[in-house]
Amino acid sequence: MYKSSNLWCFNPDENIPDDFFIQVNNIVNNQQQNQLKDIKYLALLLWKRNIRTKQDLEHFFNPQYIHDNNSIFAQEIDVAVARLINGSEKQEKIIIWGDYSCDSIITTTILFTGLKNIFRAEDNQLSYYFSPRNYPKFGLNSSEIKNLADKGYKLIICAGMGSNNYQEINYANSLGLDIIIVDNTFLSVDKPPVCAWLNPHFLPKHHPDYSLSGGAFGVVAPSVIAFFLIKKLFSRLSENINLNNLLLLIALDLLQGKYDLWGNNRYLLLKGINLLKKEHNFGTQLLIEVCKRNGYHPLNTYQGISDKFNTLIGMYSNPENIINIITNEDKNKNSAYINKIEKAYFSYQDLNYTYLQYIHKQVNLLDLSNHKYLIFKGNKWNVNIINLVAKNTYNLYKLPVIILSNYDQDNIFYGFIYGFFSEYWEQVFSQKDWIIDYKLSSDGFSFFILEENITILTELISQKINNNIYHNSQTINIDLVLTIFDLNNILFQQIGIIEPYSINNPPVNIMLKNCNVNNLFEKKYDKFKGKSQNYTRDLTLEFWIEDDSCDIPFKAIWWGAKKDNLEKDKTYDIISTIEYQYHFKSTEKIYYLRVIDLKPSNSSNRFYVKNNYISILDYRQTKKTDELANINGKIIDKCPLKWSEINRSYQDEIAEGAATPNAQSTASSKPYKSSLILAYNHPSEKELEELWHQFLTIIKLSLQGKKSVNKESLLETLCISDLSLNKICHILPLIGVSFRIQQEEIIFSKMRETFPPENYLEAKQNFQDIISQEYLQKEYFYKVKVEKIKEYLDFQKHI
Numbered sequence: 001m002y003k004s005s006n007l008w009c010f011n012p013d014e015n016i017p018d019d020f021f022i023q024v025n026n027i028v029n030n031q032q033q034n035q036l037k038d039i040k041y042l043a044l045l046l047w048k049r050n051i052r053t054k055q056d057l058e059h060f061f062n063p064q065y066i067h068d069n070n071s072i073f074a075q076e077i078d079v080a081v082a083r084l085i086n087g088s089e090k091q092e093k094i095i096i097w098g099d100y101s102c103d104s105i106i107t108t109t110i111l112f113t114g115l116k117n118i119f120r121a122e123d124n125q126l127s128y129y130f131s132p133r134n135y136p137k138f139g140l141n142s143s144e145i146k147n148l149a150d151k152g153y154k155l156i157i158c159a160g161m162g163s164n165n166y167q168e169i170n171y172a173n174s175l176g177l178d179i180i181i182v183d184n185t186f187l188s189v190d191k192p193p194v195c196a197w198l199n200p201h202f203l204p205k206h207h208p209d210y211s212l213s214g215g216a217f218g219v220v221a222p223s224v225i226a227f228f229l230i231k232k233l234f235s236r237l238s239e240n241i242n243l244n245n246l247l248l249l250i251a252l253d254l255l256q257g258k259y260d261l262w263g264n265n266r267y268l269l270l271k272g273i274n275l276l277k278k279e280h281n282f283g284t285q286l287l288i289e290v291c292k293r294n295g296y297h298p299l300n301t302y303q304g305i306s307d308k309f310n311t312l313i314g315m316y317s318n319p320e321n322i323i324n325i326i327t328n329e330d331k332n333k334n335s336a337y338i339n340k341i342e343k344a345y346f347s348y349q350d351l352n353y354t355y356l357q358y359i360h361k362q363v364n365l366l367d368l369s370n371h372k373y374l375i376f377k378g379n380k381w382n383v384n385i386i387n388l389v390a391k392n393t394y395n396l397y398k399l400p401v402i403i404l405s406n407y408d409q410d411n412i413f414y415g416f417i418y419g420f421f422s423e424y425w426e427q428v429f430s431q432k433d434w435i436i437d438y439k440l441s442s443d444g445f446s447f448f449i450l451e452e453n454i455t456i457l458t459e460l461i462s463q464k465i466n467n468n469i470y471h472n473s474q475t476i477n478i479d480l481v482l483t484i485f486d487l488n489n490i491l492f493q494q495i496g497i498i499e500p501y502s503i504n505n506p507p508v509n510i511m512l513k514n515c516n517v518n519n520l521f522e523k524k525y526d527k528f529k530g531k532s533q534n535y536t537r538d539l540t541l542e543f544w545i546e547d548d549s550c551d552i553p554f555k556a557i558w559w560g561a562k563k564d565n566l567e568k569d570k571t572y573d574i575i576s577t578i579e580y581q582y583h584f585k586s587t588e589k590i591y592y593l594r595v596i597d598l599k600p601s602n603s604s605n606r607f608y609v610k611n612n613y614i615s616i617l618d619y620r621q622t623k624k625t626d627e628l629a630n631i632n633g634k635i636i637d638k639c640p641l642k643w644s645e646i647n648r649s650y651q652d653e654i655a656e657g658a659a660t661p662n663a664q665s666t667a668s669s670k671p672y673k674s675s676l677i678l679a680y681n682h683p684s685e686k687e688l689e690e691l692w693h694q695f696l697t698i699i700k701l702s703l704q705g706k707k708s709v710n711k712e713s714l715l716e717t718l719c720i721s722d723l724s725l726n727k728i729c730h731i732l733p734l735i736g737v738s739f740r741i742q743q744e745e746i747i748f749s750k751m752r753e754t755f756p757p758e759n760y761l762e763a764k765q766n767f768q769d770i771i772s773q774e775y776l777q778k779e780y781f782y783k784v785k786v787e788k789i790k791e792y793l794d795f796q797k798h799i
Helices: 018-029 040-048 054-061 072-089 102-115 142-150 166-174 222-236 244-254 264-276 283-293 305-315 319-326 331-364 383-397 422-429 451-466 489-498 625-630 643-659 661-666 688-705 711-718 722-729 757-783 786-796
Strands: 007-010 093-098 126-130 153-159 178-182 196-198 374-378 401-405 412-418 435-441 444-450 475-478 480-482 510-528 531-546 554-559 571-582 589-600 607-609 614-618 634-636 674-678 737-742 745-750
Touching (some): 018 040, 018 054, 040 480, 072 153, 072 178, 072 196, 093 102, 102 126, 102 222, 102 244, 102 305, 102 319, 126 319, 142 153, 142 166, 178 222, 196 222, 222 244, 244 264, 244 283, 264 283, 283 305, 283 319, 283 331, 305 319, 305 383, 319 331, 331 374, 331 383, 374 383, 374 451, 383 401, 383 444, 401 451, 412 451, 489 571, 554 571, 614 786, 634 643, 643 674, 643 786, 674 786, 688 711, 688 745, 688 757, 711 722, 722 757
Parallel strands (some): 007 607, 093 153, 178 196, 374 401, 480 510, 614 674, 634 674
Antiparallel strands (some): 412 444, 435 444, 510 531, 531 554, 571 589
């Protein structure tokens, strides 16, 4: 029997101004062929997505292409364009270098499709290369760089990778190879020594190009950057080129739902979607055809064309086959390519089913109430689809997931982390020599690790979770509370206008209460092209739901569920999204509810009502601290180490606010609006060697003068917390020193005159590890987004 452990979060209808409904009505009906008689759901959904001003509405419904020729990003594109034109004039050989991620393959395809108009691919003047999947390193590698130099290549274009390969880039430069990088990576040090580095991270946050698909961690889509490069190149050459095929490829990338769709990227995506809806002869049409043949909504994040493309990448080892499929313009090959897409998808489903069965058996041995993450080690699993399996596992159990496999090399494991704060783990991994290599992507974290170091990884993760550095709310947000009577074309049309979905515009979650479930049917497709096969695809539980609002039931589909997950004699509260399928060889849409979660009605559900009274002012990266004197609220002036420290400050402010006469007088009508002021800095990490000797000098002077050391002064010198200082003091016996704390003073005493050299080295290493760990945690809280802090505080108020 299914038992949900998720917390449901409902943000109630707010007091939306009447003029907002008028603005939404005007802007929507001015562009809709069929006038909407009712826009109440649409207005509410827009408001909840913080689209609340006339300008926001214009940007959402009518995004315009904006490009600033004076930006650093534009200047880098100009440098890249000049280098490409120079290479074309000299008939140089250039190569596009990518990896097997969806972003990189699409970026490579866009670059190759555009550049083959001026570089001759048939003469090997233009080609592409993909890093081997089983090679235990991400990005560039020196052996292939040497091979390219020997073959006479003069320019490498890195497609969605290469930014942090400083050693390899310097090696390429020494061999006379220039490099242009089109990537989405935040640099760990400085800009690499390349000809041009195309990345809008050069730009300020509010620049129109900054949000080129900027995702949860500020990640950009390299496919969009590649499009800008090609567009600018042919504009400079004064040549006309049909960019429609490139827009179709961008749509394929952005429809994955993992990007922030705003500004130029929303403009390009909507252009691409409009093209996808038309009949045309290009490879992306094949993906749409496969979706329709199997009853899927092509633009759906879950089973749409991007999902089919990801499985294509996972199941085909030769990227040339993938590029040929998505750029196909030969109608005679359509049937064969559709065959390949379907076969890849069914083969993936078969593997996915096998892996999830193993995972399910392992989970059944656990008490999930005592687990904050899941880790699985597969034996020679297909590493090409581990990321997809991790996402599916996360969706099933709503816990962060780590999956590892020794696919090709027994002692080297490939791992994928999904559901954690990836930007934090990048900081951790970058400082550890037991990780062979790692890569942060827009939807997870990939790495290579030796088998003997996996235990270190699990201990590290457990330590971070126990220290409360990691927070995962496991909440499901509810947009609308409706009845079955409300599920009609008026609602469907308004939800359709909200699409496409993205990080900043998630799928619309609908809650239906007190529902009866009938006609339960487990459905599993075991057919491929009409012939019985061994493929197992999409186990679903289909049923009909009813409530008291009307006599007509509505169809629901629950992916991955079975009959015994439900009881017929119970009523349920159900959270779902509105989806639709197609009749085979038909354009008729059949709407249904895709079940996200459900709980028995009238049970003690973990459910809370979200409020909007958390006010956070961020002064972390500003020098305007003189303004703080005029602001009411709780000031956090010391960088926290744990989420609980932030929560404690916030709860103190709530308690203070509740005690004030003004707060008490209005408590019955409106919750007190508390303010939390982030005014802490994170000092640059001090040189650990110098800090160690400074610490020893303080102890030495204390012992010589037989004087105590003020604890507060020592904390300030080392820039650490009381807890870390206590840990450091407990390692002092290794070098013959003891300590005791008396009030706010630390008294050091000499235990012995001599000690082994290895004791000194051990004490020094422990000291540096403790300091480094604290600096790392402080850096996380110095950079964590205000939105994430609000989410955490709101969650803590109701658990």
